[in-house]
Amino acid sequence: MYNHSPMTQRESEGAIKANTSLEDDINDFNKDMHDLYNIGFSKETLSASQLKDIVKAKGRFVLQSLSTNPYYNLALENYMFTNTPKTKKGFDSCRLLFYINNKCAVIGKNQNLWQEVDLAQLKSKNFELLRRFSGGGTVLHDLGNVNYSFLTSRDKFDTKFFNKKVIGWLNSSDPELKLELNDRGDIVQNGFKVSGSAYKIAGGKAYHHATMLLNANLEQFSGLLEPSFPSNMEWESSGVQSVKSKIKNVGTISPGQFIGLVSERFQKSFKVDKNIPIYACDESTTINDEIKDAMKSLQSDNWKYFSGPKFSIKLKDKNLKIQVVKGMVYECNRKKLIGLEFNDFLENIDSYT
Numbered sequence: 001m002y003n004h005s006p007m008t009q010r011e012s013e014g015a016i017k018a019n020t021s022l023e024d025d026i027n028d029f030n031k032d033m034h035d036l037y038n039i040g041f042s043k044e045t046l047s048a049s050q051l052k053d054i055v056k057a058k059g060r061f062v063l064q065s066l067s068t069n070p071y072y073n074l075a076l077e078n079y080m081f082t083n084t085p086k087t088k089k090g091f092d093s094c095r096l097l098f099y100i101n102n103k104c105a106v107i108g109k110n111q112n113l114w115q116e117v118d119l120a121q122l123k124s125k126n127f128e129l130l131r132r133f134s135g136g137g138t139v140l141h142d143l144g145n146v147n148y149s150f151l152t153s154r155d156k157f158d159t160k161f162f163n164k165k166v167i168g169w170l171n172s173s174d175p176e177l178k179l180e181l182n183d184r185g186d187i188v189q190n191g192f193k194v195s196g197s198a199y200k201i202a203g204g205k206a207y208h209h210a211t212m213l214l215n216a217n218l219e220q221f222s223g224l225l226e227p228s229f230p231s232n233m234e235w236e237s238s239g240v241q242s243v244k245s246k247i248k249n250v251g252t253i254s255p256g257q258f259i260g261l262v263s264e265r266f267q268k269s270f271k272v273d274k275n276i277p278i279y280a281c282d283e284s285t286t287i288n289d290e291i292k293d294a295m296k297s298l299q300s301d302n303w304k305y306f307s308g309p310k311f312s313i314k315l316k317d318k319n320l321k322i323q324v325v326k327g328m329v330y331e332c333n334r335k336k337l338i339g340l341e342f343n344d345f346l347e348n349i350d351s352y353t
Ligand SMILES: Nc1ncnc2c1ncn2[C@@H]1O[C@H](COP(=O)(O)OP(=O)(O)OP(=O)(O)O)[C@@H](O)[C@H]1O
Pocket: 106, 108, 135, 136, 137, 138, 139, 140, 141, 145, 186, 193, 194, 195, 196, 197, 198, 199, 209, 210, 211, 212, 213, 225, 241, 242, 243, 244, 245, 246, 247
């Protein structure tokens, strides 16, 4: 289970046991947040109706999900995005969401999953596969990676705006961090990527969500985004291909510290008249039909495997050409393969002579 406490004396003394209860974690976290920043996340999680009230009303807030279920977290983000009122006044209803996911690979909405991930390795290492609702490339998550999502109005949206803030806040807390923004809007440290971003714009609103590698198990990530194919196979894909980057952990800041610091700076930076509240939510108390429906969509094979861009492949020396639409062989110069799931085709690829 994710330890929500920032690095503390207690932690360095090794007094935090691996299997502390969630309640202990939250109590520790609140105490540390209070000591460090004079803020705290309520250990009370929102009820479904409280969530609805705060999301649908105008106003700014911070929300931290205490659930590490990636399906819940992506569905929650989608719920917040869809139900935040449209505002003409820029940042009036800007919101900041934090979540941390169990091991998973998250591909962009318009990506060809077979080119992006090694499905067999994901399975053997117990990584879930998710196709998110936003664009962008494929990233890996585990409990050492914090996701933040900044929601704002369409007119105030700028892909680099929030990461510039995050970089400023983190570097001013520790100049040794030396975080920088690259041309693509990613956050880098010593030339290595520590955070990747994706965006969604719809209905007059926009969100920028991003990863932050703090103490992820990068060894486990190795090879998961490097699927292998026969050397005679050629791809022609209309989808978005990930831009491979060398990654690293920030290392000196824990997930709890990151969330605490960014929340506190967000509260200060975006405050107008009243204080910006900080809420917590989790899957058992803060759920409704809309979130459940989005979770079902995210979990469905239809969304994961049978959506995404169309593409073609050629097996050069075998004079075999197929076109794949929604995960199925749609056209092929061998009629009997038409209608086959692409996954099945790949699994039996050696048998096509
Ligand atoms: N948790 C992570 N955080 C940052 N970069 C990652 C992470 N996991 C993998 N990566 C690297 O990011 C590359 C994908 O980057 P790309 O720019 O295509 O997508 P992205 O838009 O940054 O991702 P996202 O849209 O989810 O933020 C991967 O090939 C890998 O090198």
